[in-house]
Amino acid sequence: MNELKSGVRRLTRVVPMTLLLLAGMVIVFSALVGPAKYLKLSNIMNVISQCSSGVGIVALASFLAICSTGVDLSLGGIVSLAGMVTARILTAETGTLAGLRTSAPGLLLAIAILASLAVGALMGSLNGVILSRTNIPSFIITLGNFKICETLSRVLAGGSTVRISNMPQFEFIGGGSLMSVSQTVQQGARTSTRMIGILPVSALVMVLLYLLFSIIMKRTRFGTYVYAIGGNYEATEMSGVNTTKTRFTVFLLGGVIAAVTGIILTSRLTAASAANGLGLEFDGIAAAVVGGAAMTGGRSTPWRTLIGALIISVLRNGFSMVGMANSLQMIAIGAVLIIVVAVDVAKNRRR
Amino acid sequence: MSDVILELRNICKEFPGVKALDNVSFDLRKGEVHVLLGENGAGKSTLMKVLTGVYHPNSGEIVLHGNKVSFQTPRDAQLARIAIIFQEFNLAPNLTVAQNIFLGREPKARSGLIDRAKMVRDAQEILDFLKVKIDPNAKVETLGVAHQQLVEVAKALSIDSEILIMDEPTATLSENEISALFDTIRNLQKRGVSIIYISHRMQELKVIGNRITVLRDGQTVGTCEASEVTLDELIRMMVGREISKVRTRTENTAREETALEVSHLSQGNKLKDVSIRVQRGEIVGLAGLVGSGRTELAQAVYGITRRDSGDISICGEPIQNPTPIKCIQRRMGFISEDRKECGLALNLPIRVNVTHAGLKSIFPGGIVDVRRERKLAEDYRAKLRIVTPDVERNVVNLSGGNQQKVVLAKWLSTDSAFLVFDEPTRGIDVGAKEEIHNLIRDLAVNGVGILMISSDLPEILTLSDRIYVMREGRIVHEIEQVTSETTQEEIIAYATGGAEQ
Numbered sequence: 099m100n101e102l103k104s105g106v107r108r109l110t111r112v113v114p115m116t117l118l119l120l121a122g123m124v125i126v127f128s129a130l131v132g133p134a135k136y137l138k139l140s141n142i143m144n145v146i147s148q149c150s151s152g153v154g155i156v157a158l159a160s161f162l163a164i165c166s167t168g169v170d171l172s173l174g175g176i177v178s179l180a181g182m183v184t185a186r187i188l189t190a191e192t193g194t195l196a197g198l199r200t201s202a203p204g205l206l207l208a209i210a211i212l213a214s215l216a217v218g219a220l221m222g223s224l225n226g227v228i229l230s231r232t233n234i235p236s237f238i239i240t241l242g243n244f245k246i247c248e249t250l251s252r253v254l255a256g257g258s259t260v261r262i263s264n265m266p267q268f269e270f271i272g273g274g275s276l277m278s279v280s281q282t283v284q285q286g287a288r289t290s291t292r293m294i295g296i297l298p299v300s301a302l303v304m305v306l307l308y309l310l311f312s313i314i315m316k317r318t319r320f321g322t323y324v325y326a327i328g329g330n331y332e333a334t335e336m337s338g339v340n341t342t343k344t345r346f347t348v349f350l351l352g353g354v355i356a357a358v359t360g361i362i363l364t365s366r367l368t369a370a371s372a373a374n375g376l377g378l379e380f381d382g383i384a385a386a387v388v389g390g391a392a393m394t395g396g397r398s399t400p401w402r403t404l405i406g407a408l409i410i411s412v413l414r415n416g417f418s419m420v421g422m423a424n425s426l427q428m429i430a431i432g433a434v435l436i437i438v439v440a441v442d443v444a445k446n447r448r449r
Numbered sequence: 450m451s452d453v454i455l456e457l458r459n460i461c462k463e464f465p466g467v468k469a470l471d472n473v474s475f476d477l478r479k480g481e482v483h484v485l486l487g488e489n490g491a492g493k494s495t496l497m498k499v500l501t502g503v504y505h506p507n508s509g510e511i512v513l514h515g516n517k518v519s520f521q522t523p524r525d526a527q528l529a530r531i532a533i534i535f536q537e538f539n540l541a542p543n544l545t546v547a548q549n550i551f552l553g554r555e556p557k558a559r560s561g562l563i564d565r566a567k568m569v570r571d572a573q574e575i576l577d578f579l580k581v582k583i584d585p586n587a588k589v590e591t592l593g594v595a596h597q598q599l600v601e602v603a604k605a606l607s608i609d610s611e612i613l614i615m616d617e618p619t620a621t622l623s624e625n626e627i628s629a630l631f632d633t634i635r636n637l638q639k640r641g642v643s644i645i646y647i648s649h650r651m652q653e654l655k656v657i658g659n660r661i662t663v664l665r666d667g668q669t670v671g672t673c674e675a676s677e678v679t680l681d682e683l684i685r686m687m688v689g690r691e692i693s694k695v696r697t698r699t700e701n702t703a704r705e706e707t708a709l710e711v712s713h714l715s716q717g718n719k720l721k722d723v724s725i726r727v728q729r730g731e732i733v734g735l736a737g738l739v740g741s742g743r744t745e746l747a748q749a750v751y752g753i754t755r756r757d758s759g760d761i762s763i764c765g766e767p768i769q770n771p772t773p774i775k776c777i778q779r780r781m782g783f784i785s786e787d788r789k790e791c792g793l794a795l796n797l798p799i800r801v802n803v804t805h806a807g808l809k810s811i812f813p814g815g816i817v818d819v820r821r822e823r824k825l826a827e828d829y830r831a832k833l834r835i836v837t838p839d840v841e842r843n844v845v846n847l848s849g850g851n852q853q854k855v856v857l858a859k860w861l862s863t864d865s866a867f868l869v870f871d872e873p874t875r876g877i878d879v880g881a882k883e884e885i886h887n888l889i890r891d892l893a894v895n896g897v898g899i900l901m902i903s904s905d906l907p908e909i910l911t912l913s914d915r916i917y918v919m920r921e922g923r924i925v926h927e928i929e930q931v932t933s934e935t936t937q938e939e940i941i942a943y944a945t946g947g948a949e950q
Binding site: 333337 | 503522523524527528533535538539540541542543544548552553554555557561562563565604
């Protein structure tokens with residue numbers, strides 16, 4: 099028995115507990131839904147691209163904020179605003195931008211993406227500046243900024259959804275794939291062939307971002323300082339680290355990361371609505387926390403956060419495959435979040 | 450040896466309600482260990498925080514190598530090669546030893562990333578110099594307290610400090626660790642590092658110090674050569690008076706009732722088979738070093754932490770699983786060492802704080818009668834002489850001593866028969882201290898049983914009827930009757946384990 103226990107402990111040291119949880123959830127859902135239907139390639143790819151155009155990338159920003167003892171509630175708003183800016187530029191009907199659409203669509207796309215990232219950086223640095231100039235908790239600052247972003251997005255939308263059509267290059271970001279396989283689909287008596295992308299661009303962007311931040315957190319001063327602030331703020335300040343600058347950068351990066359999600363989400367839906375992305379700030383926090391982040395800061399890693407985001411995505415997909423109503427899904431996800439954290443807290447207390 | 454490298458001239462620092470430093474002067478010579486001695490609250494730590502740019506003095510100047518300097522931030526002091534090892538730990542527990550040592554100064558490889566190999570190598574080198582076996586890759590949270598302390602020393606060394614300040618470095622160390630630390634200090638001296646050594650452990654001062662400066666109530670009492678001064682003289686300088694005569698025991702009938710009885714209480718490795726007893730009308734001192742389990746004992750009794758085994762009864766009534774509510778129902782009160790975090794609602798008025806623990810018994814109907822509450826608060830204000838224009842004033846605006854009186858009023862209003870005081874006068878200036886002492890005495894005379902945890906030995910000696918000494922989670926000694934013969938040395942001997950060697 100003791101051997102088994104120490105074996106499990108050794109295993110969880112190498113493989114995070116959450117990865118086992120993720121595997122367990124996949125097994126349970128495939129049993130409930132039926133493995134043939136649940137483990138179908140199209141469903142798996144669906145979960146992945148849902149993750150990478152939603153909670154997946156945002157969770158990274160949530161993790162950064164939480165790791166430095168803050169929280170960023172403006173992320174959903176920034177996703178919405180950045181997505182809207184992209185859509186507005188791509189669909190501009192007058193001026194030079196409209197001309198570019200036919201003459202140089204690639205340039206227009208670059209402008210749209212850069213503008214969107216700039217908006218994200220601007221809103222993120224707004225959070226950061228207020229945080230470093232005042233003593234207001236990040237919780238309040240970002241809540242306010244969420245409202246600002248959401249409203250700006252609504253104003254830009256002008257009361258309707260902005261649809262983007264005939265922009266294959268743009269659609270490629272959120273919907274394209276570098277590699278596809280064809281699959282025969284049986285639909286009643288008819289058989290048809292469908293292409294399924296197995297290397298979605300959005301998922302690649304997500305993985306690259308996580309890879310980048312994994313290196314940043316582990317191997318750069320900035321990353322070390324983020325962890326140090328979470329571990330002991332006073333000590334970090336006493337050590338001569340510019341904690342103000344570090345926290346500013348955390349929120350600046352958070353804004354940029356949210357903007358990336360905004361671009362991908364708009365591309366995937368080929369439309370921007372002001373409601374897009376709202377709520378992702380909570381999913382991001384949930385993913386980071388499920389992944390092992392402590393609200394007191396200094397814990398978890400980008401990769402663990404990604405596992406947390408995958409758990410949220412698998413839950414959402416699984417519940418809807420089971421046929422659970424959308425509202426019930428939210429309740430179930432909330433319950434899972436509380437249970438995971440409760441187990442973690444209990445585990446830590448025993449130590 | 451005698452060239453002065455640092456001078457603090459006429460430093461004054463005021464906090465709201467307290468004059469922490471009053472015209473303090475201090476100088477440091479190259480390669481010496483200069484001990485800064487004083488009671489709790491004498492201003493030692495404040496002076497060092499002024500020196501290292503944490504606090505800014507209201508007046509006075511800092512002269513380093515003959516130049517007037519002014520440090521705005523700890524970083525400035527660091528750049529001037531002044532390092533401090535604070536009393537409270539200043540490490541990030543979630544980072545590794547090497548990361549902590551080089552926090553803020555990580556070596557960079559050509560790629561722009563941190564050169565981890567070099568960082569670990571350099572950390573190892575410093576740890577080797579200190580002759581400590583710590584893995585530079587270990588996370589700090591996995592280390593014991595003593596090793597964490599040594600990591601702090603390593604960190605200070607890594608910035609190539611010329612002046613090293615150590616704030617009570619031995620408070621949490623064992624004998625062996627202390628002698629290792631002293632070896633390190635001597636090594637550093639040979640390298641020309643000057644050390645300001647803060648402590649109030651008399652024994653070690655003459656072992657390690659070259660000169661000793663005594664602070665009292667925020668003022669410099671004097672500086673002397675360590676070799677030319679006796680411990681008695683130092684104590685006199687520190688306390689400013691011969692330790693006053695032991696109080697006369699007050700006999701009263703309440704003595705027959707037991708206020709607290711703890712038998713065979715154990716809790717992990719923090720408390721080991723602890724049995725103590727407090728009679729009503731009696732003041733029992735609980736002495737020991739920081740971390741010896743004194744606060745842990747009080748918290749286990751009050752139900753803040755759970756015990757593993759042992760029996761507790763308060764005012765004659767046994768408690769199965771203590772919780773603060775059950776304890777208050779049995780007329781116990783707990784005056785925490787951390788007034789600001791655990792004792793008071795700082796942003797609420799005195800009136801509200803006074804009835805905080807007793808709302809249920811004072812207003813059984815559930816509706817607070819503000820007029821009666823104000824009357825009650827006014828009564829305590831007069832009785833305890835809380836200095837405030839009125840009881841509607843928020844507690845945050847009071848001085849430490851007056852805040853402590855409000856905490857006291859809170860427990861008096863619940864009609865407590867047993868009170869635990871954890872460091873009752875920490876951070877309180879001398880005048881108010883005397884008043885608090887008198888209040889504690891009055892309480893005992895009126896039949897309240899008192900358990901007083903204190904690191905302030907004169908306080909323990911002058912107030913207690915009986916004293917328990919704790920070390921490493923055990924009661925190691927009981928002084929059944931405190932007399933004028935009882936000495937600080939006896940307590941220290943047991944608290945440090947020196948009595949057994």
